[in-house]
Amino acid sequence: MSGVPGLGHTGAEPVPASPVREKRHDLCVPLTTRTRLLAAVMMAAYGLLMTPAVQSMVAATYVRDIDTSRAFYELLGFREQSAGSAATSAWSSLHHGELSVLLTSTAPPLDIPRLPLLFYFFYEDVDAVVGVLGAAGVQVTHTGHPPHALGGEVKVLDPDGNTMLLGQREPSASQPPATHEEVTVRFSLLREAAALVSTRGGTEHQCQARDRQGGLCSNGADVKLADSMGDKAWVCLAHADEILVTVPEAFIASEDGPGLAAYLSRP
Numbered sequence: 274m275s276g277v278p279g280l281g282h283t284g285a286e287p288v289p290a291s292p293v294r295e296k297r298h299d300l301c302v303p304l305t306t307r308t309r310l311l312a313a314v315m316m317a318a319y320g321l322l323m324t325p326a327v328q329s330m331v332a333a334t335y336v337r338d339i340d341t342s343r344a345f346y347e348l349l350g351f352r353e354q355s356a357g358s359a360a361t362s363a364w365s366s367l368h369h370g371e372l373s374v375l376l377t378s379t380a381p382p383l384d385i386p387r388l389p390l391l392f393y394f395f396y397e398d399v400d401a402v403v404g405v406l407g408a409a410g411v412q413v414t415h416t417g418h419p420p421h422a423l424g425g426e427v428k429v430l431d432p433d434g435n436t437m438l439l440g441q442r443e444p445s446a447s448q449p450p451a452t453h454e455e456v457t458v459r460f461s462l463l464r465e466a467a468a469l470v471s472t473r474g475g476t477e478h479q480c481q482a483r484d485r486q487g488g489l490c491s492n493g494a495d496v497k498l499a500d501s502m503g504d505k506a507w508v509c510l511a512h513a514d515e516i517l518v519t520v521p522e523a524f525i526a527s528e529d530g531p532g533l534a535a536y537l538s539r540p
């Protein structure tokens with residue numbers, strides 16, 4: 274279990290005494306008070322509490338059977354990088370690029386309730402992973418094109434029966450618009466508007482929408498949207514589609530025709 278501290282203790286194994294536990298008896302101050310005192314000293318020393326800098330995160334899940342779950346996660350694109358087992362526990366560390374999932378199991382198995390959502394994975398090409406899962410006989414349920422997964426979203430169950438969602442944030446260029454008629458119409462209107470902008474030499478604007486981390490979208494703008502309050506924004510196609518779904522007042526702003534003024538001033 275080296276490299277994965279804290280995992281594998283089943284209660285029967287002795288927990289090694291840490292220096293903190295030993296010192297606790299020397300100081301006649303409860304641990305929580307000491308923690309607060311330490312925080313106060315740190316604040317005084319640094320002026321403010323710094324936000325801890327997280328470097329990476331490992332998602333761990335307890336599974337009934339490591340081999341079965343490993344095979345499932347391999348379909349999702351992960352590969353085992355290290356593994357270990359003892360009499361009462363086993364673990365497998367699966368990686369895909371910077372991402373990792375830690376599978377761990379105990380013997381006897383823990384009684385773990387199924388979760389409504391265990392993991393959400395975003396893919397560059399969700400159809401590709403759906404093809405892999407389908408070929409392996411995994412049942413895949415399409416759940417549509419929600420605003421956070423305009424390229425499509427599917428639901429699968431892991432070998433323990435937990436829900437996993439797989440999504441694609443932006444539609445791919447080659448991907449046909451969603452089959453739902455309204456979405457198809459909306460998207461074809463957007464594409465027409467974008468094509469019109471493009472035939473006029475395009476636009477220098479960047480997409481003015483923000484991503485989920487609060488940063489500006491890195492895409493170039495494709496279309497201009499406006500709302501009934503008079504606000505306007507240049508946005509990429511993916512954000513335009515999301516805005517038209519979530520902001521009922523928004524519409525595609527065309528600068529083509531003579532405009533409302535011409536209509537109102539006609540004889």
Ligand SMILES: [Zn+2]
Pocket residue numbers: 480481482490491492508509510511512
């Ligand atoms: Zn955008």
